[in-house]
Amino acid sequence: MWKIGSVSIRNRLAAAPLAGISNPVYRSLCHAYGAGLVVSEMISDKALHYESRRTFDMCRTVADEHPVSLQLFGHDPDTMAEAAEYLTEHTDCDIIDINMGCPVTKVLKAHAGSWLLNHPEDAEEIVRAVKSHTDRPVTVKIRAGWDRQHINCAEFAQRMEGAGADAITIHGRTKAQMYEGNSDNTYIRMVKEAVSIPVIGNGDIRTVADAERMFAETGCDAVMVGRGLLGRPFFMQELDCHFRGLPYTPPTELERLDLCLDYAVRLCAQEGEYTGMRMMRGMGGWYLSGMKNSARYRGRIASVSTLAELSGILDEYREEIRQQYENS
DSSP states (O other): OEEETTEEESSSEEEOOOTTTOSHHHHHHHHHTTOSEEEEEEEEHHHHHTTOHHHHHHTOOOGGGOSEEEEEEOSOHHHHHHHHHHHHHHOOOSEEEEEEOOOOHHHHHTTOGGGGGGOHHHHHHHHHHHHTTOSSOEEEEEESBSSTTOBOHHHHHHHHHHHTOSEEEEESSOTTTTTOSOOOHHHHHHHHHHOSSOEEEESOOOSHHHHHHHHHHHOOSEEEESGGGTTOTHHHHHHHHHHHTOOOOOOOHHHHHHHHHHHHHHHHHHHOHHHHHHHHHHHHHHHHTTSTTOHHHHHHHTTOOSHHHHHHHHHHHHHHHHHHHHHO
C-alpha cells in the first residue's frame, strides 16, 4: 500500500493511458487483473471548454476501476483549471493527471504534451492552476527530455513538485524517440533522486523481469505498464502474483479467445455495437498475437462490424485450435 496525496493505492502496479484504448471497460479489466491504479486516455481541456459531448463521455468512470486517474492535456492555464474543476465537480475520479509527455504532432502543435518539456515556466503555471481548482491529487506525466541532447527530466520534475504536483510519472524515452528505440531506466532514476514525491516508472515493461529491473535500477515507487498489456490484460495478473509471491497460470489459447469475446461484449454494452466493434478492430487482433496461424484471423477481425461476426471468426479459430490439439 502506498499513496499519491490522500489516495491509497493497493500495490505498485499501474496501467498506462493509451489513446483510443484506455476506456472504462479496459481500465476496469486492468483493475480486476491486479492494477493498483488505472489512468484514462488524454482528455482535451479545450474540448471540455467547448462542451464536446464525445469528450464528456471520455470522462466517464465505473465503480470497479477505482482508484482511477483522469488525464488532461492542454496549454492554457485558464482552460486547464476549468477542466480540472469540471472533473472535480462532475466525476468521481480519484486523481487528475496532466500529460506533459505525449510526442505526437497534433498535441505538440497545441503546445501541450512534450512541448511543455521545453517550456517549464508554462508547465508550472498549468500545475498551479489545476491545483487551485481541485481537491484531488494532481500528477504529471513526462518524458526524459526533448531529445538526447536535451535531457531535463530531473530539473523539470523538481519544478513540477515545486508547483504542487503530488507525483511524477516518467517515461524513459525522449520526445524525439516517439515510441521507437529503448526506454532508459537511467532517466527514471534521475527523477526519483531529484524529488521527494512518488515517482512512477514507465516504458518497455513486457515481462516480469522488465518490471523487476525497473524497480531495482531506479528505486521508483511504482511501475506503469502500457503497450505490454495490449491484448493481454492477464499480464497485469502475472505481475501482481509475482510481487505477492503467488502462483500464476497463464490463460490457454482457447481462454484467450474467450477473453477477446468477453472484452467485445463489454465494449458493446457500454459503447453500443457500432462503436464497440470499431474499437475492437484495433484491439481484437492483439488477443491473438503470437498464437499459431493467427494472422488470417487477425486480418479478418481488423474489418469486423458486428459482435456476431467477431464471434463467428473466433469460433472458427477455436475449432482449428481444438483440431491441432487432437492431432498433436
